[in-house]
Amino acid sequence: MPHTNSHSAHFTLATPARDRKASRSGKKPAFLQKKKSKATPSAKDSILGTATVAAAEPTADPSIPKGRQDQTQLIRRFHTIEKQLASPALTDPDERKRLLAERETLGGLETYQAASVHGGDKARGGESSKWLVKQIKELKIGLSQADQDKKKKEQQAAVQPKILKDGTKVWPTVERKKLRLLDVGAIAGTAYAGYPWISTTSIDLNPQSDSVLAYNFFDFPVPEQPEDKYDIVALSLVMNYEGSLVNRGHMLLHAHSYLTPHGYLYLVLPLPCLTNSRYLSHARLTSILESTGWTVQRQHDSAKLTYWLVKRSGETGQGEDRDGKEWKREGVRKGAQRNNFCVVVAPGKPVVRAGDAEEDKGEEKKKAATTASEGGPAADDDQDDGTAIEQDE
Ligand SMILES: C[S@@+](CC[C@H](N)C(=O)[O-])C[C@H]1O[C@@H](n2cnc3c(N)ncnc32)[C@H](O)[C@@H]1O
Structure with a gap:
């Protein structure tokens, strides 16, 4: 059966539209695109990320703390905020807004990602x-078994080069x-x-x-x-x-x-x-x-x-x-x-992930400035997972 459906028809989980922020890019995975097959790969094909992805440099350069300890602290704080936002115990809308604002003040997901990449990959080689x-x-x-057999035959046979x-x-x-x-x-x-x-x-x-x-x-x-x-x-x-x-x-x-x-x-x-x-x-x-x-x-x-x-x-x-x-x-x-x-x-x-809705983002930004200047109350550190990675072997 060809993939003629729109990609929303493939969602297996009913999620509210407000949670689909991350899906709004208009890009589709390759398996939803392939009926438009072409002889040569186009720029769009490479954007879709299938086949070999050329080593891509991150497009954003958010400012992250320089010291390893500060990066670890930042990652921990993000984990704590994500957990508090997702907690069923979080019923106070003001507290929710404050957490979203704090996440924004810390630099948002981009800063978390930069800290993760910085603290992880490079340090652990x-x-x-x-x-x-x-x-x-x-x-x-x-x-597949056929591929394995083929490989075995190649190794056994005296394959001649041209x-x-x-x-x-x-x-x-x-x-x-x-x-x-x-x-x-x-x-x-x-x-x-x-x-x-x-x-x-x-x-x-x-x-x-x-x-x-x-x-x-x-x-x-x-x-x-x-x-x-x-x-x-x-x-x-x-x-x-x-x-x-x-x-x-x-x-x-x-x-x-x-x-x-x-x-x-x-x-x-x-x-x-x-x-x-x-x-x-x-x-x-x-x-x-x-x-x-x-x-x-x-x-x-x-x-x-x-x-x-x-x-x-x-x-x-x-x-x-x-x-x-x-x-x-x-x-x-x-x-x-x-x-x-x-x-x-x-x-x-x-x-549903908290803070995914567009209206939340607006609120987050507005609140971020206030919370930052007020110094904002510290969230319950007891909820820290303590699972940020600093450096691997
Ligand atoms: C610590 S980074 C991990 C990066 C990389 N996979 C690694 O091993 O170093 C976590 C990433 O997961 C992404 N992420 C978290 N939950 C996700 C979800 N439900 N769907 C897609 N991406 C998610 C975040 O945006 C973030 O970029």
Whole structure:
């Protein structure tokens, strides 16, 4: 069936129009565009972010604190604000406005993204894509049995190169299907740019390059055709940004819709989310993942991050081993110095992100000036997840 529907028809989750701010860019993912196929790729194709994304530089240059400690503080404060905004306990409209204003005063999402990129990638000598690429190669993800057989034959056969007039040897190339990856929270879409064999679709609430589509994960159209599904969905340092505890659980469930049978979810979190949380540990996350239809394939902890590559469970690989269990906030360890990071799995739909509506943005800006000049009351620091990453190994 051709994709003739408008992309809004593909939303699998009914979200109010006001939550679709991030989807208003007018750009569509490649699988909704492909009926207009052309012999040569156009500028628009490259904007769509599929196929090889050239290393794109962030388009914004927000001012971020210089010191590592200040950046970490900023990231923490953002996490706290996101969590407070998403909390069902936040019923006071003035307090909500104050939080939105504070977020704006801190520089908004752009400043958070800049601090994340600055404090993460450069300092740790590589993006979290490196670990994933290593696993993809080892597990031969995305290579069909036919491709694997072809590769084996090539290796076994004495393949002869063509020798050009100047003596250059040209080895025959074999066309293989590219691995399809959906990178959620991609910022500038650079993470997989160096891997031409990966076809990456990059999305972010606040893209920092034209190769990234402006979408909230929950609103991103779900491919209907099997060939448009993805081999991997990457949620690298996204779940800890999500302020709503139930939305974190929804992310685990929602990822299934985009994947091929036996497809993979790649999850990266700051290590303290598991090692120093009152409510989550490696064992509990493993149980939550299994309960939501995933089997852990590979897991690794570095000094600051925890990496999880999980596969859709069940014989047909559709995550059919999920059990529909609800996961509430339950203590796994005690202590005053712990953080509150938690994943809740509950029925229903994802909650709407606070501050996404255009009217909120106007209010945010107006309030920002006042709150900044008043010094604004400090929000409850007790809610700090303590999960900002400073520097990885
Ligand atoms: C800390 S950055 C992670 C960047 C990168 N993935 C990495 O691993 O370094 C988190 C990003 O996730 C994005 N994000 C958070 N929730 C999202 C959602 N529901 N849909 C799309 N992007 C989201 C934010 O806008 C932000 O740019």
